[in-house]
Amino acid sequence: MSKLRTVIKRLYVIMVVGLVLFSCSKTAYKRTPEGIIIHPVEVAKDGAKSIKIQIVSDDIIRVKATPEMTMKERESLIIVKEFDNKVKFDVVEQEGVLHIKTAKLLVKASLQTGELSFYDLKGNALLEESSGSHKKFKPIEVDGYTGYTFEQVFESPDDEAFYGLGQHQSDEWNYKGKNEELYQYNTKVSVPFVVSNKKYGILWDNYSYSRFGNPNDYGQLSQFKLFNNEGVEGGLTATYTTAEGKIFAQQNEAEIDYEHLESIKNFPANFPFNNSRITWEGEIEAPESGIYHFKLYYAGYTSVEVDGKEVVEERWRTAWNPNTYKFTVQLEKGKRVPIKLDWKPDGGISYIGLKAFSPRSDKEQGKLALWSEMGQELDYYFIHGENMDKIISGYRQLTGKATILPRWAYGFWQSRERYKTQDEIVGTLGEFRKRHIPIDNIVQDWSYWEEDQWGSHEFDAKRFPDVQKMMDDIHEMNARCMISVWPKFYHNTDNYKALDARGYMYQRAVQDSIRDWISQGYIGSFYDPYSQGARELFWDQMKENIYEYGMDAWWMDASEPDILSNASIEYRKELCGPTALGSSTEFFNTYSLANADAIYNGQRSVDPNKRVFLLTRSGFAGLQRYATATWSGDIGTRWEDMKAQITAGMNFALSGIPYWTMDIGGFCVEKRYETAKEGSKDLDEWRELNTRWYQFGTFVPLYRAHGQYPYREVFHIAPENHKAYKTIVAYNKLRYRLMPYIYSVAGHVYFNDYTMMRALVMDFAHDKKVENIDDQYMFGPSLMVCPVYEYGARKREVYLPKDTKWYNAHNGRMLPGGQTIMADAPYEQMPLFIKAGSIIPFGPEIEYTDQKLDAPIKLVVYTGEDGAFEIYEDEGLNYNYEKGLFCSIPLKWDQTNRTLTIGERKGEYEGMVKERQFNIVFVSENSPRSIEAIKEIDGQVANYTGDQLLIQFP
Template identity: 55%
Template sequence: MKSAKILISTILLACTTSIATAADFIKNGNVVTVNINVNGNGAKLLRLQVVNDNIIRVEATAENQFPVKTSLIIVPQTAKPQFFVNEDRSVIKIKAKNVEADIDKLSGRITFFDSTGKLLLKEAVNGKTFKPYTVPQSNIGIGTLTDNQKKGWSWRALFESPSDEAFYGLGQHQSEEFNYKGKNEELFQYNTKVSVPFVMSNKNYGLLWDSYSLCRWGNPDDYEQLNHAFRLYDKNGNPGNLTGIYTAADGNQLLRGEDSLYFENSSVIGNLPKGFPLNGSNVVYEGYLEASQSSDYHFILYYAGYTKVYIGGKEVVPERWRTAWNPNAYKFVYHLDKGVKTQVRIEWQPDGGVSYCGLRVAKPMKDDEQNMLSIWSEMNRDMDYYFIAGNNMDQVISGYRTLTGKAPVYPKWALGFWQSRERYKTSEEVESTLSEFRKRHIPIDNIVQDWNYWKNDQWGSHQFDETRYPNPEAMLDSVHAMHGKFMISVWPKFYCNTENYKELDCNGWMYHQAVKDSIYDWLGYMGSFYDAYSAGARKMFWKQMNENMYKKYNCGIDSWWMDASEPNVRDCTPIGYRKALSGPTALGSSTEYFNAYSLVNADAIYNGQRSVQPNKRVFLLTRSGFAGEQRYSTATWSGDIGTRWEDMRAQMTAGLNYSMCGLPFWGMDQGGFCVENRYVAAQKLYDKTGIENDDLKEWRELQTRWNQFGCFIPLYRTHGQWPLRELWNIAPDDHPAYKSILYYDKLRYNLIPYLYSMTGWVNIKDYTMLRGLVMDFSNDANVNNIGNQWMFGPAFMACPVGYYKARNRNVYFPKQCGWYDLYTGRYISGGQNLIVDAPYERIPIFVREGSIIPFGPDMEWSDQKKPELINLYVYEGADADFLLYEDEGVNYNYEKGKYSTIDIKYIESNKTLTIGKRNGSFDGMLNKRRFNVVVVSKDRQKSLNLVNPDGKMIKYTGNKITIKL
């Protein structure tokens, strides 16, 4: 009988409803359930679901049955794929069209293959482990949870990984790390930190795990205090402590032993010397570390103020700075040998009021385990992940969006320039600022009203302070009359005395811990955040926004800035207390639902606005993000980053990894948000005397380089604290900073046909605009770790400058193709590193051979002119194609098929260009237009000229045209 079972091979169609049993598994529809008889802390049951031809869902539980649950991130799946289930003596094979999962019957280990049988991913020995988890009472907050809501499982998934594998995604983090192979990352939401439970491999697969709790990539354990990881010695070699030397601004000095450096949050900041005036002081921690084993040690530095770290006499962390109220974390690795005392020295200059500092280290793992694909999740009902296979990374991201939702076509104006500051304080400031842009003919689309437009004690009222904004509707009319759009900041935060708080609270939809603990914010008022996990609360949140702003002002608000949506109830609190402050939620503990707040909050506004004005495109900007947020027309910015060169460099890797999570629209505060005092002082000196000192020179160059960078990402937006960020406030109009920023602003508007087409592709074919080089050149191992240059769409390779006074930089040119300098047309062969010029006024931008770029007219706002004439640059050397997408730009008529596409192709072998037949139509479409075809080749190098380019003019009426170039 047993041998007969081994021979059974069954074809299972997803549309079947019958249940079949063979040996150790049960088949039901598109689900295969496997009993695993493994002792210890492994899985008892496995359940694999074939979602479609490319995706297999894996669930595992340590219980005797699977939980009943509803996903926040996965949308309903309707595919009915065909697949096979085969069983032999040791393995159950589940094979769909493009992906196969093999389950070892004895251990439950899963191995994934592509359609050709090529190994993609293999679970490690003991690759699924579970540990019971009960939510501590201290994390529950004010409220009650059922016993079932308090209990769950911590799990770890561990997979083998070859040495040439690279990993990307995980969200947006600030340590200048691009390839996460062999690295550690904690996944939680915080200001400047966005965590997404998705990772993608250069082997063309992705993993999306359906978990909302705190997670860790790499090392599953929390970072340890130094005294737990090492034997410590003071500066004189005495065991037990490091030496802390605190020198106040007046020269008074305090020495004390430090058994750890952990002054990282509000619960431990009191461990710093009592009564010591830290602001303006100099602090040195020094001594020796003695490791108990030889290893590469992964450190994490937590800092506010100015900080440097030296180990073994080497500067391992050059000076970094953050403002006192908004610390940052930075990671680095250093090898220590067993039994060797190695000098450590941390230099810290606190800068502001309460200031934070910490240095911890991860418990070392063996190299082979450190380099595996490792995911740990704190609390879940079970282990639940989706394996997504593809022929390339774009197909993997398409699979991710199949699971989590399509991205809508974002409004065209969102691609233009945005002006913001912290903050416009009156309606007159808003209107006069936009007016100055128009007077100076500086292109702009969107002006942003940041926080505190309400009365000082009315946070959450959603009402303007009438003394500063006497007629908000007139302000909106004025902005629109100047062809601008208006975005406004709305927090999920409410002061207790507001009517909105009271209305939400009486329904049980406010978090209470902050009120119970009498937490006052920096303005001196008490409040808390609403529970966005409640469907009723979300509807009421939108109702309050609608009644107080949207409907009240005739739907004149164009977009919403959803700040502090982590949620950030209070800065600089330990994670345990953060959970108490933001829970319990309507769905369960905030331990279980820790990371998904911005997703459900975005749901409230997106569906709310569409319910009252269904044909005006919604656009949200949020300071946090999560898997699936793209379906709510939501973009993310990188939070309140610092105004330092290292912060600018960190945004490059942060933005790339965020985009490679499948979330297509990302931006940042160009120029940085939090400003060093030296820049403030330099601006004040200039305002008083007209003197441009060294700090102001650096400030202006930093702003220039950052705005050059910002031109080549999805959102082009400047923002920050004082000094003001409007172009004329950065530098006078004869200054190279002014001229350069204006150049890139104008170029951005010339690129609207290119940019908006990509926005259409995001919707039509799940495209990714901001692309790590590995997405397009995955068979070139040289690009795996390049995080400071990228593809912006199919044509441009952007190479920003991230260092002060740098006038050149190294660029790697991928070997698969040749490249053209955008500005000069000079041809460069691929497969080489070169030092290229990077003058103050320009950053290096290169165009891939085999590219077609449609340049539109000069404009001062995104719909000022229809692109009746497109200068169509064709870069020869390889076949090229470009799908020109157009629609009405501001509504949802495209969902009804009202849009057009023109497929433009270039064939290198016979030098022909075909402008295809126009497909589709929409109201206001150009029926006739001109294409001026400009050819750039090795032999015909042409500088970029958008004024009167020398090309071949083609009149186009919608019919196919082929020309010889």
């Protein structure tokens, strides 16, 4: 009888499963003109009831999911593409799985669970959602606005690598197995786009605080058993020592959490931080064995030891602008190990924190996982590409093309924390011209207004008595001026009142009487750029008070927005909301994008054919369409900060936004440099640091120096006869000689969705060794840049990617690829290598980018491999290139026939140089030439009128 029941039960199960599958095929999905909507049969309590697969192109798939039965329509802040619904795709159901096929991709979707997987047409798996836990939703309500907190998890093979996510300062490169918090902060720019070495990228269309990797928040040290110096359980021994060496307080602390203005109130009352020292010492015992991921948040001088090993060598950050650094430690359950955090605050109020994630399995930690605090629906784009350029092209297809910046923007910019008067800024520019040092842009930073008139956009007449003359003087010296404009307004200004009267100002900062750091402190707030009316009024105010003088470019500072520095994230959200679109929790990360929209479209509305240029301290996906570059914020002036800019810049470029820059020399200065005297070790190091940083800065998309005192003008760094001065000027001049190359690459950024600052993994993906190289990159297709970031270093290790040959730029010698070498790095030179097959156009020595545009161009051919390059030219200041008014000259080197082809010119524009002289120089293994000597070499002369020329290698 029991056997009969078992048989009947099995038949019943089979029947139910069959009915379910039949039901799947009839009702579980719906085909639309643009894709498929699935209602999975199996839905977890926190899972997705509706999943939409939208075919954007043959290579791009959009996935939306919600725990509701219907989809909501919303306007994306980052996506600009109009979907035409004309992409052909086929749908076939096989055993409860939909096979959705385009000309490039196959997407499999389980009707039972809704799990998706992506394949190329050869059947190779590209990406698969994790089984059983791929999507999770949790309702959230903030300020009366509802939505969901959600996460998405994908499987990831062991050999996968992840890049992008914006620009962060922990000096991390490949994000495989790592964790990153995505929010905006001074020096931290979060972009929810990740690129894999497995031929795909994920664009996460969400604007809230998000996380990559572990979806949880970091835990306090109290998750461990903690023992003080006496071995007593309960906390570490925290010792607060004054500048005089006296112990002010000593107590047990189970948490080191003094990360923001609210939490620092927990420090011992009235402790004098200036020149003090605080240590946390004792032992730590893990509750489970494994790798713990620690996050150190620090300002001042900080180091950490665990089990007798220095896991964090001394790092520094100025007191008012903390940084995050991450490290991992292997701990064993039940084993007590010594731990010590040594902290010297270096100033008044300062910040410190140490937290950790508990262990996860390597497989779980290595997955591609994304979590967001708030959104209406889970929404992501899968972008396939045979290489990373194709993936980034797909990203820009969705979020907007990058513009070509005005030609002068690719020259040198000089800035300092601020020029205090009209005479200072004009006089500084005049000094460059007097010394014949190339420069194109001088920057007027903040505080040009009267002290209590922040946001008025009006110059203080006592210090800037004739703004029009100032602008005219700058322009007469063949330079441009960029000016800092914050989205911040003191509440007594007319501009604040005009914005506030229309409901365009965030209210909380004024309601809480928050005062800033100027003099006795003034009350104000930021405007809300999520309102179209607010953006238009903001631009009108800038136009009326600044643009009318002929201002050339805009520095949009504090665009995180930084309404109150070092506030907690929770209070920051209260200060910048609610927005015109909804809760600030939902729109926390996109302020800079909306603000850039205001200026870009504002200027084009009054001067539609004058190129816009913005520099912003924050950024988000889509920023490139607003002629906007991002700089890495108020970074420190330490060697570790310089090193961190390499990974920051490479990952930012791989986030799809091509224009990035940094403060050469760093912004926030250690006191020892401020007071350094001639002949001192500190001054020697300061000069070497700036020299190395200028060498590095020559080869990033935008080349600019900025910082607090000491001043960053080269003639303030060192005297003319000093090797620092000579080297900095030499690299500046090299940048300008490379302008035909640089501007051509900029043209490729627009027309071909190219990327200027290129991690080696972009061009040498076939070489697995490059995936974790975090301190070398390509600048355009030809130049491999190897910055020197250690004091006193006169050599550095360099890897030469395989399957090509390389020329040492400084001696012209050819080296085979696929090897690691110790490259010479004398004070005056940074290792620089040129890929064989490169054709690099050099211009003459000039002092500004519009000078000598008709001068001969020297074409330097680095033989040894086939190669090609395309020279791009246009008018440099307008948008006529969008109308097809530009020209290009294709260049091709044939190694077998030893022939350079200068191809037929394509296109034309007003003012084009129709007859140009090329001077061709060949570099070979038997004919080495240094990049410094090339300017003096006379090669073969070719007079070019637009028709094809063939040049034979002699």
